[in-house]
Amino acid sequence: MHPREGWQADGTPPHPGLSRRGFLKQAAASGLVLGGAGSMLAACGGSGSGSAGSTPLTSGGIPLPRPDNPVSWPIFSSNKPIKSGLTPEKGATLKIYNWVAYVNQQVLNSFAKKYNCKVQLTTFNTMNEALAKLSSGQVNFDVFMGVTVDVLGRLVEQKMIMPLNHSYLPNITQAWTDFTNPFYDQHWQYTVPYTIYTTGIAWRKDHVPEDPYTMPNPWAMPWQPKYKGRVAILDDYREAISLGLMKNGIYNLNTTDPSQITQSQQALQTLAQQTNMKIDNNDYTEVPGGQIWIHHAWSGDIAAAQGYMQKGVPVDVVGYWFPADGKGPVANDTNTVLRTAQNPVLAHLFLDYLLDLPNVLTNISFNGYMQPIAGITPQRLVSDGILPKSLMSTVVLPSYFRRGVSELQLPIATDQLWQQAWRAVSHGI
């Protein structure tokens, strides 16, 4: 589900080693933000992103958001936005709920200083864990960060997140234009954008002579028995089943067709038999470290490869493939204000604070994931030495959100099929 799954509660990555922070400090100094984006998300018709057949519905009967079916979520009379012109709560403690290691403490500290409040961060490891805790009603956080788009409908319909009052969010204008009106939340009524990333294939060029850019089906690259023990896929049911789907030539990553899901499961089980593949999210250490030669990977992780290279091995040996035409999995996370917020004004201001360019830079220096804020070009990343030229493919381009495919909310019954398929593949690993 997410690049942050598996991180430790104290903020350390799942695998010890050189922290990404050190490497990315340099990035912050130079500014690691891609911008200059034009139209992107609004009503874009990313091929294959929709569902097969009729549009599936949420539990509340609302059509699930799809690029070709933008959704404007309802504003419930019992869950309205806060009024404009309110002053920030004084002497308050802003309670933030976020993925582990997904926000820079420096940003939290500076926000606390600016608004004379305390900030308390609580973390979770999986979105399922977060939803379970929030739905229990036993917690009262103000801000829910890193919300994946596929759970948004559930949060809105259960009135767990609060509609936003835009008057407190002037920095939204810094976001890539169409993130102010995304298909999954038209008119950004409940969300503001946070991070962006793609999913592709990372490989070690010094061990694997095959070049995915010249392969007829690069998604099938891991299915090579000669690399037994050197292949890994992401530990994420949506990402993994999607890999199987794309290997089979299916680019609808929200398919409701049981036979397609079963075929993907079988493809992954074949992969397990052929390569004894690992299932983990340590792509950013295992590929640079030479332990894994072909890894299903997230762009943000591989962008940090140079901080984890084996001694004496140049970063050029690491490759990251994402379809040159942009037709691959692309995703973004969002930030929200919870309905239980005791400090809703501060919560709004915090969301806005995270959209301010200097804070964005500080934040990226920690978590490594780009945010869709205007200002920086891929060329600058390379010229500043932040990103090796060989890993330019990890940059998320605005056009990807037009041409790419997204893993979006599934109907409940279909979601269970996906989970069941993944369970049979992963055995809980």
Place this chain on the structure above:
Amino acid sequence: MTTGAGRLERQRREGGRGGGRGEPNRLFWAALAAPGIIWLAVLFLVPFYVVLAIAAGQLNQLFGTPIAAWNPLHWSAGNLTGVWHTIVGKGSFVGPDIVRTVVYTAFASGISLLIAYPAAYFVARFAGRRKALFLVLLIAPFWISYMMRMLAWIDLLQTDGYVNKTLSFLHLVSHPVNWLGGQSYTVILGLVYGYIPYLILVLYAGLDRIDASLLEAGRDLGLGRVRTFLRVTLPLSRQTIMTGLLITVLPMLGDYFTNQLLSGTTSTAMIGNDIDGDLSTPAFLGQGAVLSMLLLLALIVPMIYYVVATNRSSREASS
């Protein structure tokens, strides 16, 4: 044979029956046991019933959260049926994991015993004045968390880690061994490393308490060192070995972390991984609870055997 003194002693232990102070004594001892009983009720029986209620309950389809069935009249066998299909039949995947768990645990326990017994025996019998130092060294691994120790092994076992470097330096391998590429032996070694300190400590405690005069008696009766060990020390440490193995086998059977860190492949998956996976997957929380219950039931078997064996041993000792 029971002596008169033995009978008196037993009477005294049973509360001074006939002495006129039996009832108050019983209340006193019961009061002393109360905190332990409350502790057990709150931290074992209540959670146990919660797991049972979840295992026999329903699921909130929207969020994947379990709906516990507190009333036994509302219990459902749905999750149990679901788990059954994952253990046996076409497409089952938990069954092989159960077999693998038993095999890995058996190997790991055997290896642990082979390593731990001599170490504990040495400290108990031959460490002399340095006994305290050796004990500290034995306890030292506990100062670092289990997770950190396993993470350290990941670095050591890397392709360019110290283990491969050492093996290459000694010309024992021509290419680096892919230790972390889903190897059964790596998982077993991880289990051994992770749990062996517990076994050593238990064995040491037992061996250290063996009366040296019994060994001397054996020697006086003409037994050599080896036969003294085989005929005196080993039989006397049988109960200790059983206790130590129980303490290590139980967590090994439910372990998932070692496997996840040192292998991360399905070819080495254990039952703990299946439980962990279910408990972190919406729609399968109930089945995870069922698997947990089944594991618990399986673990009760060696526990019962241990209690029976201990009681038998105590009876033999007192008779």
